[in-house]
Amino acid sequence: MKQYNFLTGTYQNPAKRLVSAFWQKFHIDLSLLMLVLILSVMGLFILYSASTENWSVVNRQIIRLLLGLTIMIALAQIPPRKYYQWTPWLFGMGITSLVAVLIVGTISKGAQRWLDVGLFRLQPSEIMKLAVPMMVAYFLNNKILPPSKQAIFLGSLMFLIPALLTAKQPDLGTALIITCAGFCVLLLAGINWSLVGITGLISVVGSPILWHFLHAYQRQRVLTFLNPERDPLGVGYHIIQSKIAIGSGGVFGKGWLNGTQSHLQFLPEHATDFIFAVCGEELGLIGCIILLSIFLTITARCLYISTQAQNTYTRLLAGSLALTFFFSFFVNIGMVIGILPVVGLPLPLVSYGGTSLVTLMASFGIIMSIHTHRKLLGS
Amino acid sequence: MPKRLTLKDYFSESQLFNRRIITSTLLVSLLALSLIIRFVYLQVIEHKRYIILSHHNQVTLLPIAPNRGLIYDRHGVLLAENLPVFSLEIIPDHVKDPKETITQLKKIINISNDDIEQFYKSIKQHRPFEPIPLKLKLTEEEVASFYVNQYHFPGVVVNARLIRHYLMGSALSNVTGYVGRINAEDLRHIDTANYGDTNFIGKVGIEKYYENELHGKVGYQQAEVDAGGHIFRVLKRIPPIPGDDLYLTIDSRLQIAAIKALGKERGAIVAIQPKTGQVLALVSHPSYDPNLFVTGINAKDYQKLQNSPAKPLYNRAIRGRFPSASTIKPFFALEGLDSHIITPNTTIKDPGWFKLPNNNHIYHDWKPGGHGLVNVSKGLIVSCDTFFYQLAVNLGITRMVDILNRFGFGRVTSIDLAEEMPGLVPNPTWKRGALGTSWYTGDTIILGIGQGFMLTTPLELANATATLANRGQHFKPELMLSLKHPDATETQTEPLLKDSVMLNNNQAWGVVIDAMQKVITSTLPWGTGYSFGRNPAYTIAAKTGTGQVYSFARNHVAQDQLPKHLRDHSLFIAFAPVENPEIALAVIVENSPIAPIVARKVMDYYLITEKNQIEAP
Numbered sequence: 001m002k003q004y005n006f007l008t009g010t011y012q013n014p015a016k017r018l019v020s021a022f023w024q025k026f027h028i029d030l031s032l033l034m035l036v037l038i039l040s041v042m043g044l045f046i047l048y049s050a051s052t053e054n055w056s057v058v059n060r061q062i063i064r065l066l067l068g069l070t071i072m073i074a075l076a077q078i079p080p081r082k083y084y085q086w087t088p089w090l091f092g093m094g095i096t097s098l099v100a101v102l103i104v105g106t107i108s109k110g111a112q113r114w115l116d117v118g119l120f121r122l123q124p125s126e127i128m129k130l131a132v133p134m135m136v137a138y139f140l141n142n143k144i145l146p147p148s149k150q151a152i153f154l155g156s157l158m159f160l161i162p163a164l165l166t167a168k169q170p171d172l173g174t175a176l177i178i179t180c181a182g183f184c185v186l187l188l189a190g191i192n193w194s195l196v197g198i199t200g201l202i203s204v205v206g207s208p209i210l211w212h213f214l215h216a217y218q219r220q221r222v223l224t225f226l227n228p229e230r231d232p233l234g235v236g237y238h239i240i241q242s243k244i245a246i247g248s249g250g251v252f253g254k255g256w257l258n259g260t261q262s263h264l265q266f267l268p269e270h271a272t273d274f275i276f277a278v279c280g281e282e283l284g285l286i287g288c289i290i291l292l293s294i295f296l297t298i299t300a301r302c303l304y305i306s307t308q309a310q311n312t313y314t315r316l317l318a319g320s321l322a323l324t325f326f327f328s329f330f331v332n333i334g335m336v337i338g339i340l341p342v343v344g345l346p347l348p349l350v351s352y353g354g355t356s357l358v359t360l361m362a363s364f365g366i367i368m369s370i371h372t373h374r375k376l377l378g379s
Numbered sequence: 380m381p382k383r384l385t386l387k388d389y390f391s392e393s394q395l396f397n398r399r400i401i402t403s404t405l406l407v408s409l410l411a412l413s414l415i416i417r418f419v420y421l422q423v424i425e426h427k428r429y430i431i432l433s434h435h436n437q438v439t440l441l442p443i444a445p446n447r448g449l450i451y452d453r454h455g456v457l458l459a460e461n462l463p464v465f466s467l468e469i470i471p472d473h474v475k476d477p478k479e480t481i482t483q484l485k486k487i488i489n490i491s492n493d494d495i496e497q498f499y500k501s502i503k504q505h506r507p508f509e510p511i512p513l514k515l516k517l518t519e520e521e522v523a524s525f526y527v528n529q530y531h532f533p534g535v536v537v538n539a540r541l542i543r544h545y546l547m548g549s550a551l552s553n554v555t556g557y558v559g560r561i562n563a564e565d566l567r568h569i570d571t572a573n574y575g576d577t578n579f580i581g582k583v584g585i586e587k588y589y590e591n592e593l594h595g596k597v598g599y600q601q602a603e604v605d606a607g608g609h610i611f612r613v614l615k616r617i618p619p620i621p622g623d624d625l626y627l628t629i630d631s632r633l634q635i636a637a638i639k640a641l642g643k644e645r646g647a648i649v650a651i652q653p654k655t656g657q658v659l660a661l662v663s664h665p666s667y668d669p670n671l672f673v674t675g676i677n678a679k680d681y682q683k684l685q686n687s688p689a690k691p692l693y694n695r696a697i698r699g700r701f702p703s704a705s706t707i708k709p710f711f712a713l714e715g716l717d718s719h720i721i722t723p724n725t726t727i728k729d730p731g732w733f734k735l736p737n738n739n740h741i742y743h744d745w746k747p748g749g750h751g752l753v754n755v756s757k758g759l760i761v762s763c764d765t766f767f768y769q770l771a772v773n774l775g776i777t778r779m780v781d782i783l784n785r786f787g788f789g790r791v792t793s794i795d796l797a798e799e800m801p802g803l804v805p806n807p808t809w810k811r812g813a814l815g816t817s818w819y820t821g822d823t824i825i826l827g828i829g830q831g832f833m834l835t836t837p838l839e840l841a842n843a844t845a846t847l848a849n850r851g852q853h854f855k856p857e858l859m860l861s862l863k864h865p866d867a868t869e870t871q872t873e874p875l876l877k878d879s880v881m882l883n884n885n886q887a888w889g890v891v892i893d894a895m896q897k898v899i900t901s902t903l904p905w906g907t908g909y910s911f912g913r914n915p916a917y918t919i920a921a922k923t924g925t926g927q928v929y930s931f932a933r934n935h936v937a938q939d940q941l942p943k944h945l946r947d948h949s950l951f952i953a954f955a956p957v958e959n960p961e962i963a964l965a966v967i968v969e970n971s972p973i974a975p976i977v978a979r980k981v982m983d984y985y986l987i988t989e990k991n992q993i994e995a996p
């Protein structure tokens with residue numbers, strides 16, 4: 001018998017209510033979970049081909065994905081108010097670890113990204129990907145929005161300082177993500193668009209100064225992006241080859257496992273940063289659009305969740321994480337198809353690799369937590 | 380006016396947020412659209428072009444290695460050349476399973492495990508379609524057996540390559556250094572695009588110092604290649620620019636003569652042309668054969684070189700730090716005369732020892748019984764320690780350190796070799812920092828005869844001797860005479876005059892140099908340079924030195940009763956001819972007294988034999 005729901009004014013199937021109650025109890029947002037699983041599975045198929053049918057690579061990725069899913073579900077259980085309370089501590093720890101990494105790095109004179117903490121390796125820049133938007137959201141939570149100039153300034157410091165520390169490691173890719181995450185919080189909090197415009201202008205004008213701070217290999221990458229023919233046998237090779245791979249896929253692709261493997265055999269990047277090229281070559285335009293759609297749907301779902309959130313902190317956090325997710329796959333795909341310079345950011349959930357996968361799943365877990373802990377009247 | 384209290388307007392804030400989300404969604408959609416447009420561009424519009432490119436007949440860009448510049452000596456004698464060899468190479472991009480391929484190749488060609496290890500290391504450092512050498516230097520038979528079986532091995536080629544070869548072997552290795560295979564460390568410091576298809580890079584010595592000039596610039600050919608990696612059509616060729624040929628200041632015949640003069644003994648000889656600073660010879664003996672290092676020396680041979688007690692890998696000429704011993708006395712004599720602390724007539728009585736007033740410590744002269752009445756001239760001729768002990772006390776450490784620094788002791792000469800090390804000029808500050816104790820007068824006293832903490836390298840000594848020969852003018856030591864560019868133009872190195880020594884009392888030069896001439900010629904008293912030999916065919920100024928290795932109470936044990944490694948070193952500095960010096964020399968022979976004899980042979984060769992050869996029709 002259909003039940004009448006007095007709040008929403010609709011009838012509802014009791015079975016459906018039981019099911020949704022089940023997922024609600026475990027604080028899992030079903031749609032998001034499904035989308036993540038679909039993306040992961042599609043990613044595994046592409047990875048299998050990119051790794052030249054190497055089972056051990058795929059197995060390792062499956063284990064990582066399972067670990068990530070576990071973390072996602074675990075984090076979804078934690079109510080958002082706890083995240084709110086922990087934010088300043090997390091942020092403080094993150095900054096301290098970043099500084100520690102730099103100090104240790106200067107001592108051992110190497111590029112240092114992690115601290116060996118006995119049992120496991122701690123990569124502070126990864127933690128900052130979550131801690132920074134949390135901190136900025138925390139900061140703006142009880143401020144008047146749109147934020148005052150003072151609030152904007154302080155908020156900017158909160159993401160610029162960790163970003164600079166990360167960029168010094170040097171890890172330009174993660175630094176960009178951190179900047180994006182922090183900036184998106186400010187954006188969604190309502191900073192004036194003209195301010196955004198001015199910042200954009202300043203960064204364009206100030207790019208010669210930025211040029212000075214880039215390492216030699218980073219400069220090479222930008223120069224090669226502008227003219228791949230300049231270093232046809234180095235970084236330019238990647239871009240040229242990936243365009244050929246994608247372009248030769250046509251509308252329907254060459255078919256799964258039928259890519260020109262001989263090109264990929266000695267380029268491990270083809271299982272990591274450039275894996276989208278495999279999708280383009282084997283699954284064609286159709287495959288690319290499908291993959292892009294899944295990414296976009298996840299983004300849309302997360303943005304929707306952010307509109308349904310009930311306080312400033314959760315709204316800003318969820319929205320920023322959603323936009324940052326978009327940014328990270330947009331930059332990767334853009335790099336592979338040749339409209340952006342090579343930055344060294346992996347394709348989320350598809351590229352072979354562990355650390356960013358875990359952080360990403362964690363962010364989905366936080367988003368799920370935000371969505372499923374809402375206080376709904378009468379349900 | 381009090382600030383108005385504003386409360387958070389939750390409703391309008393959530394409206395603001397929603398507006399922002401809508402704007403962001405629009406932005407996201409636009410960016411996503413741009414991606415899709417690009418997809419369509421690549422996969423529909425340009426599809427045909429990319430399909431062709433990805434075909435079996437691919438167009439690849441192959442780098443062409445530039446020819447490395449040759450190295451000659453100052454007279455045009457070839458020292459380092461590039462010899463063609465056949466090498467067996469694999470193109471990783473065209474080979475499905477390199478391990479299997481190598482296993483199969485081993486059946487027809489002898490490939491060592493070292494080669495295979497090196498091959499795998501090199502793969503990581505190159506692009507996938509660059510051929511990686513598996514075995515350099517194939518014999519003609521091996522080339523033939525490979526070609527007969529070539530169709531079994533797609534992606535494997537035999538390439539003609541150029542390998543560096545050093546014609547003089549160990550005679551010039553400590554100047555030229557050697558090239559070796561490029562490794563991960565090297566890759567960090569070079570423009571990898573310019574080193575495509577090059578496997579070798581200067582590791583040590585001139586080869587390393589002038590790597591940029593010698594290497595040249597890489598070229599490219601754009602070619603259609605089939606699945607086997609064979610070029611069947613070259614579309615475009617940008618020729619490489621070969622490296623510059625380098626002419627050294629070294630006179631290789633003099634170098635060889637100097638090595639011969641050392642014979643079985645270990646030591647170093649540095650010869651500089653005083654009026655230009657050009658280094659005529661730079662010898663460290665024994666040395667090593669650089670040809671062993673070019674293709675990669677095997678671990679066993681390397682261990683042998685490393686562990687040899689004669690230390691052939693150690694470049695004594697620029698890194699060996701020895702006490703200067705008595706060879707330092709002329710410089711202190713100059714300072715003494717220049718600052719008027721002594722005059723040419725200042726005389727002391729030398730009983731064979733020296734003592735400070737109010738102190739019981741005895742400093743011995745090398746001659747028991749002493750030299751009697753000694754002035755500065757006689758002090759240099761007989762190398763009287765007592766005179767210079769007294770002089771040191773009168774000069775004081777500050778003056779002594781100053782004159783040494785002005786002659787270039789204690790710092791690098793900036794010669795064009797990266798491996799140069801400076802000597803050590805001790806002073807109170809240094810001693811406090813390095814040893815934690817204060818400076819004693821005794822330290823000053825023994826510094827006066829070049830003992831104690833002071834250390835010098837053969838190059839530094841020769842450099843100072845050249846300055847002395849020029850009566851103060853100093854030219855920076857140079858190893859590069861000129862560069863010959865591929866377009867046949869030449870760049871000559873100009874002698875660089877810098878850090879000359881100015882004296883207030885220019886008479887001092889004459890007094891010291893005159894005395895140094897008598898070191899060789901004087902019979903009453905015997906100059907310490909008597910073993911240089913009588914009647915050289917040129918005027919020469921010199922100073923001897925004895926570096927004590929094993930000292931104990933002054934009951935002089937005859938040197939030949941000591942085991943070899945405990946015998947004194949002998950040092951010798953000289954320049955000739957005195958009036959217009961053409962060569963300034965520093966010789967250090969370890970555990971042997973023959974430095975003056977060695978110097979005689981070197982001087983005779985340069986000033987007599989070579990001159991005759993050049994003048995002979």
